[in-house]
Amino acid sequence: MAQESCRLPDDFFFGAAMSGPQTEGRWRDGGKLENLWDTWSNLNITDFHNRVGSYAGNDFSSRRHEDLELLKSLGLTSMRTSIQWSRLLDADGNVNPEGAKYYHELFADAREVGLEVFVNLYHFDMPTHLFRRGGWESREVVEAYAHYATLAFRTFGKEIRHWFTFNEPIVEPEQRYTNGEWYPFIRNYARARAVQYNISLAHALAVREYRAAKEEGCLLDDSRIGLINCFTPPYTRENPSDADLEAVRMTDGVCNRWWLDLVTRGELPQDVISTLASRGIELPRRPEDDLILSDGKVDWLGCNYYHPERVQAPAADVDENGIPQFAQPYVWPEAEMNKSRGWEIYPQGLYDFAMKTRDEYPDLEWFVSENGMGIEREDLRKDESGVIQDDYRVDFVRRHLEWIARAIQDGAKCRGYHYWAVIDNWSWANAFKNRYGFVEVDLEDGYNRRPKKSAAWLKKVATTHVVD
């Protein structure tokens, strides 16, 4: 979209997105239990880029005050992080006082600096002892999550205004249970859908606990609860066949509508469940579940957007591993790629999502909860004074913000934008390979922070709301 400059509304907020497991480090301090990232790191460190496992985060815990000041100095007014279940609770499911202290101090620090904290309760970080009891395949663990959420609401209820139950609940079913890329490397489509279903129940139970805690006066009067997922309208080839359109329906159904229906209507899309059943995939449903799911309605939604999904009809009904196929990737010949990450760059996808939401879920308020560009070997892009020259990042964010501004003009209820990750952080198995930050973390120099060229641009946009 070619536009001279555009303006975002005055009350549109800018902030930073991050997560506990990718920043905190201190993986064994303060009574923290192992989560699956720690377990995987211990099991096979060579699976992680440059053998950097979950242990270090990005040194946020030691530099917390300095980092929060830095975010504030860039004109940001809010930040999201996650509480680590494995830090807040002990193995018996009681609050670990040292874990609670850690988060009380973090929230107090943010308040002092003048940053509003958005708290997410789960960011792919299943405590290992609960995984050993079945993880998301077990109802016992679903209930343990609801218990954890209750304790979090009641422990920090007077400190936090914005609560989220999950970040990208579609990702663990995919990465851990379908494509086998993340520990425990399972490839089983039916188990993946069972996990997705159980996470949906866990979400709804947490919202139920949240409403009860609010009713009892344990939360701030103006607090809100939401869910964060990655959304993109699935695209297909020009002149699609019926089978291509069917691939779009199922991809949209499993990845988007599943969550959108849950958070706006308190139910799951029946057409998706029927198609799954017609292929022998039965969800682990119980008679009481519909009532539980009906509590899944939220106050607003977070949309993480990095790239569009492009699909077409699958070549076969099952792949070589026997996994049912409902779609397969379609490579758009004109795609612009971020080669470091292998993700297509398509800013208009945000606009298309916004219009779909406006038309199909008109009451739903939302914000862009993650968007960002991770680039490999940015150290090679330093100028003579050592500052990374990341004009591509400015270009990436500018184009996305332009589409957001246009979507708002066209009626989208999009309230703000959180960039992932304003300060470089640890990216799961990719560790520190691709850097997202407006601020560099120098691993060769004790994790020191150094603003990249783009940081000044971010500050200008965040403080003026003019995108140019």
Ligand code: BGP
């Ligand atoms: C999102 C996750 C984040 C973050 C981001 C970038 O899906 O919520 O945790 O990691 O993607 O992806 P990656 O780190 O894999 O490059």
